[in-house]
Amino acid sequence: xxxxxxxxxxxxxxxxxxxxxxxxxxxxxxxxxxxxxxxxxxxxxxxxxxxxxxxxxxxxxxxxxxxxxxxxxxxxxxxxxxxxxxxxxxxxxxxxxxxxxxxxxxxxxxxxxxxxxxxxxxxxxxxxxxxxxxxxxxxxxxxxxxxxxxxxxxxxxxxxxxxxxxxxxxxxxxxxxxxxxxxxxxxxxxxxx
Amino acid sequence: xxxxxxxxxxxxxxxxxxxxxxxxxxxxxxxxxxxxxxxxxxxxxxxxxxxxxxxxxxxxxxxxxxxxxxxxxxxxxxxxxxxxxxxxxxx
Numbered sequence: 001x002x003x004x005x006x007x008x009x010x011x012x013x014x015x016x017x018x019x020x021x022x023x024x025x026x027x028x029x030x031x032x033x034x035x036x037x038x039x040x041x042x043x044x045x046x047x048x049x050x051x052x053x054x055x056x057x058x059x060x061x062x063x064x065x066x067x068x069x070x071x072x073x074x075x076x077x078x079x080x081x082x083x084x085x086x087x088x089x090x091x092x093x094x095x096x097x098x099x100x101x102x103x104x105x106x107x108x109x110x111x112x113x114x115x116x117x118x119x120x121x122x123x124x125x126x127x128x129x130x131x132x133x134x135x136x137x138x139x140x141x142x143x144x145x146x147x148x149x150x151x152x153x154x155x156x157x158x159x160x161x162x163x164x165x166x167x168x169x170x171x172x173x174x175x176x177x178x179x180x181x182x183x184x185x186x187x188x189x190x191x192x193x
Numbered sequence: 194x195x196x197x198x199x200x201x202x203x204x205x206x207x208x209x210x211x212x213x214x215x216x217x218x219x220x221x222x223x224x225x226x227x228x229x230x231x232x233x234x235x236x237x238x239x240x241x242x243x244x245x246x247x248x249x250x251x252x253x254x255x256x257x258x259x260x261x262x263x264x265x266x267x268x269x270x271x272x273x274x275x276x277x278x279x280x281x282x283x284x
Contacts, residue, residue: 038267065268066261070263071260074260143238146239147242150245150246150249153250162214166221169221169245172249173224173225173249176253176256177252179256180256182281183263184255186277186281187259187263189277190263190270191266
């Protein structure tokens with residue numbers, strides 16, 4: 001019978017050194033990709049004064065640009081965290097794989113008619129939202145149904161045995177919390193200027 | 194790869210004992226702010242798992258919100274990379 005390793009990851013992830021090095025690695029990667037986005041002009045600084053007259057016309061454009069960029073930032077955040085953790089974690093491997101596949105799919109979509117693809121994405125998003133809402137209300141007491149729900153939430157969770165699932169979950173939660181904390185710190189830093 | 198997957202799935206499904214589940218769940222328990230703060234002695238495994246799922250969801254939502262906030266901030270502010278890094282690392 002397969003036994004769960006008693007020592008190891010669940011203990012190790014409480015180790016402060018490990019945590020702070022992941023935090024630093026993530027922060028550096030994430031900031032780098034933020035700045036890269038800005039440099040490449042994904043972020044069109046709307047501060048040039050002559051634009052003011054066109055503001056009404058541009059309002060729609062600007063808000064959709066903000067939405068598009070926030071999607072990119074989100075992907076950059078998850079990707080930075082997965083890479084900061086590295087391939088020794090199953091959830092990080094699964095997440096990197098997932099993001100790559102997604103990027104590939106999006107490149108294909110970009111080749112198609114742009115308005116058509118946008119409509120499709122929006123429909124898909126609506127569907128996903130519906131699904132999420134249903135899932136959220138699903139509160140069963142059964143341990144196994146909760147475990148199945150967890151499998152869907154942890155990257156790569158569907159292929160894990162129970163021991164790994166719980167260990168990866170613990171590590172994943174820690175990293176996600178770190179990610180949120182760092183993103184918050186950066187946002188605070190930017191808005192304090 | 195696929196054979197490894199199916200094997201590990203089998204071993205995960207039926208053979209793990211209740212004790213092992215409780216052991217692992219109690220470790221997960223320590224990571225959850227809500228339950229940890231409540232500090233009640235008896236929290237069911239299903240409860241911990243449910244709380245874990247909700248916590249992950251809430252973290253994802255926070256990432257969504259922060260991405261949006263950063264997207265807006267990035268357009269309006271002009272900050273040097275070095276300044277952000279310095280302030281982050283000094284914390």
